[in-house]
Amino acid sequence: QVQLVQSGAEVKKAGASVKISCEAVGYPFTSHHVHWVRQAPGQGLEWVGAISPRNNSTTYARRFQGRVEMTSDPSTSTVFLEVIYLISADTAVYYCARGETGMDVWGQGTTVSVSS
Amino acid sequence: DVVMTQSPLSLSVSLGQSASISCNSSDSLVYPDGNTFLNWFHQRPGHAPRRLIYLSSTRDPGVPDRVSGSGSGSEFTLQIGRVGPEDVGSYFCMQATFWPPTFGQGTIVEIK
Numbered sequence: 001q002v003q004l005v006q007s008g009a010e011v012k013k014a015g016a017s018v019k020i021s022c023e024a025v026g027y028p029f030t031s032h033h034v035h036w037v038r039q040a041p042g043q044g045l046e047w048v049g050a051i052s053p054r055n056n057s058t059t060y061a062r063r064f065q066g067r068v069e070m071t072s073d074p075s076t077s078t079v080f081l082e083v084i085y086l087i088s089a090d091t092a093v094y095y096c097a098r099g100e101t102g103m104d105v106w107g108q109g110t111t112v113s114v115s116s
Numbered sequence: 117d118v119v120m121t122q123s124p125l126s127l128s129v130s131l132g133q134s135a136s137i138s139c140n141s142s143d144s145l146v147y148p149d150g151n152t153f154l155n156w157f158h159q160r161p162g163h164a165p166r167r168l169i170y171l172s173s174t175r176d177p178g179v180p181d182r183v184s185g186s187g188s189g190s191e192f193t194l195q196i197g198r199v200g201p202e203d204v205g206s207y208f209c210m211q212a213t214f215w216p217p218t219f220g221q222g223t224i225v226e227i228k
Binding site: 035045046061095100101102103104106107109 | 151153155157164165166167170171176206208210212213215216217218219220221222
């Protein structure tokens with residue numbers, strides 16, 4: 001069964017960094033891009049960026065450039081999202097999702113809470 | 117970035133009735149190869165989004181045929197027939213024709 005399995009909730013102080021993971025299960029790891037999408041409490045969906053596990057190429061939303069980094073580890077079929085210099089507005093559920101022209105499989109979400 | 121605008125932002129529907137959600141894009145979503153990369157998602161409270169529709173009108177596996185997507189160019193519609201309790205939640209459109217992918221604001225559907 002195709003799944004994306006995400007790491008557990010994180011609680012961080014403002015100014016710290018966080019690194020969360022997303023393991024691809026049940027399909028060839030390098031066959032699809034993986035996106036990160038976040039959702040602040042009570043808000044809509046916001047695209048953060050994407051990585052191609054085939055060649056590690058990344059694209060980030062303009063507002064996150066310089067503050068996020070996406071990486072992948074083919075040995076564990078896992079992609080990672082690191083966010084640095086956390087602020088309270090980064091408090092959100094972060095989802096990974098598979099796909100190029102549509103996100104057909106989503107992880108269960110990772111809650112990141114940032115306190116000042 | 118392409119702006120996706122949904123309406124209405126909230127919808128109250130009686131059980132068994134139909135619901136219709138509109139999504140307009142600031143640019144035509146027709147890709148040079150002729151495909152239209154418009155997706156619809158449903159998100160139940162406390163859950164991850166689930167894709168319902170891709171390529172504007174193709175249902176994902178397991179999506180009932182009372183759910184349908186239509187439209188072309190920059191105007192799209194999601195219709196849900198015979199609304200039941202399982203249909204409550206938020207619905208989002210998303211375009212993937214242009215980079216970066218962008219989402220509509222979401223439409224909250226509740227049972228009247």
